[in-house]
Amino acid sequence: MSTPSLLDRTATGSRPVAGRVATEAEALEIAHRLAAQFAPGAAQRDRERLAPVAELDAYSNSGLWAISVPREHGGLQASYLTVARVFAIISAADPSIAQLAQNHFGYVNFIALNASAEQQRELFGAVLSGARIGNALSEKRNARDAKTRAHVGVFETRITAVDEARARVDGRKFYSTGALYADLVPVTATNAEGQVEVAFFDRHTSGLEVVDDWSSFGQRTTASGSVILDSAVLPRSRVVVGERPGGASSNGPVSQLLQAAIDLGIGVGALDDTLDYLRHRARPWIDSGVERACEDPLSLARLGRLATQREAADALFERAALAVDEADRQLDDETVDLASVAVAKAKVATTEFALEAAERLFELSGTSSTLSEFGYDRHWRNARVHTLHDPVRWKLHLLGNHLLNGASPKRHAWN
Template sequence: MSAHVIADDAEALAVAASLAAEFRPGASARDAGRRLPRAELDRMSASGLLAVTVPAGHGGADVGARTLAEIFRLLATADASLAQIPQSHFAYVNVIRRQGTPEQREFFFAELLAGRRFGNAQSEAGTRHVQEIRTRLEPRPDGSYVLTGVKHYSTGALFADWIPVLARTGDDRLHVAYVPSDAPGLTVVDDWDGLGQRTTASGTVRLDGVPVPADRVLPHHLTFEGPQLHGALAQLLHAAIDTGIAAGALAEAAEFVRTKSRPWFESGVETAAEDPLLIQRFGELALCTKAAEALLREAARSVDAAGADLSDDTAAEASVAVAAAKVQAARAAVEVSSALFEVSGTRSAADSLNLHRHWRDARTHTLHDPARWKIQHIGRFVLNGTRPPRHGLL
């Protein structure tokens, strides 16, 4: 596989905008037929977009959080499933940046620059909570490991070259094992049946005695032993996806009203776009969306600032800023995608138009982790100065 190497932030944003324009026309049909976007992901890989956080010293563009968030927002305005697939990819690139040895960084950054993709195998079903990981890395006499477990919600795994797996060793410490997708004992099952995000293929990964060399395992537990931005960056990308869903739904609603809707007879106007009540509602929805976009930019700025001067205080400020962006983005995505039907009228409910994909995507993706806990952490920080906890979901 070969891929273009993006030079800087400006080129990364231009490539993302171009891909979003390319992907937008086919998004509805892909969702309606659950046509998995292999060709589109290959285009994304070949464009170099999936390697933009590779450090400059290894030949990458090393873009910041502001650029990365905008990349995800742009992609999500076109196709929320396509935008979600690489979210874990970048989270696990970040693990390599922070915890990889020089040899691991050299190897995996070269893989990324060649267009290789990371999936994910982290969440498990049937556990007490999301942080309980039962998948195990058992050591072998030669220093390698054997990996055993079952993972769910494995977005991107079906399309990946490498699948990062969260697992614990005998001392219960958390590690990430980077497993090639064709490893013996590894099976990816396309059994995702979510009502939204239908083409993410967020199914099951089974690990039955998968051999893992020692140099493919990274000590993820070290990530959370000091100030960290791992969770903030991962959540920032989720917020960008929700913000993009809101913007995409708003744009499609406006186009529908301008071109297909009829004015209500009591309005006394010639077109639906002149209806003062619809104008009012579009203004409200635009404010909701613009608030999400503004908070997203502010959160990304905070993550970049913390990365330049990392401490407990700057990490806390970044996490709280991202939490605020995530809450507003989730609200905007659900409200705007639902209001699409309110402003567009009865015709918009036709199943053949598939306008409901925006709401289905918003409703599904915003369930990733509860906004109510983010509000708790914001309140504790503002009222009592309590720093948020160190984990990968904040």
């Protein structure tokens, strides 16, 4: 029997108005509490591809999804250091749930940077009430399509005027993480003048269809599949003009910081499971000369290296978050450049830590740790899939080019 569609399992009915988080310390406390609730069912949700509807409602209803809303609109305007820490905490418990919020926070930042005062009032008001923002940015092209050489920043989705008050969008998106569970779906499209615009659709708008065709072996419950737009119409007031190419903007560093936070959390989750297994389940190797696996000298040496990688990744991650906060305050070329560089370093370190921790779990724990009852393979699958989001080889290129040639990182959502 085929796996039921996530679309059959996402009806939540009306949700209560989200709570308000008063301080950044409270945000971290709530994140730890929710992580403790999400972790026990993470393996089953991954194994059976169960939509995390109740967990996602608890997450957004907690008020955490609104903590970056600017103060002038009634929000906490939490630092990105705190926002990123929340992501890492949730990701260590279930990185699919963490990733579902990534685009939401990216668009909150986009709205703050690009929307009109009236648009900000409406959209931030919705977020403060508990609305979740999804995503319909990237497009997937068939490998046999001559246009397949177009890069990720080229959008064939089109937005056209219906009249002075309305606009129509047509196209197809993929990697639409969060759209299935969203209240608002931002669709990136190109207008007749070739300018990029973002249309904030209500999730159930006629002509907008979310398709559950995400078949990746990792991040299985993000439902990062397709959004199809067939003459979908919305008020022109819901269309935000995109960022100016090359302009100073914190949107790219913010997006990349949250990606690094998810990778850091995946590594922490894998390492935590490794430690638990070695303490309570693993057997010592026959030649180790010790009675317990947790005393194996070779395992201890490997764990020491993992501990070092974790601390190094965390330190670069925190430094990057502070640089993003500075860029968000200053919004000039120099601070945005420094933020992109700092985030690139963090992305390299968190990627390497996540993949290493997920791989070493099995090496140190032994054959029995591969049994399906534990679901530990999800750590590697999640790390491998999520770290592909932004190629580390290009982060290294960015860093080398900046170091040797003083080159500024290019301005887009992937830097």
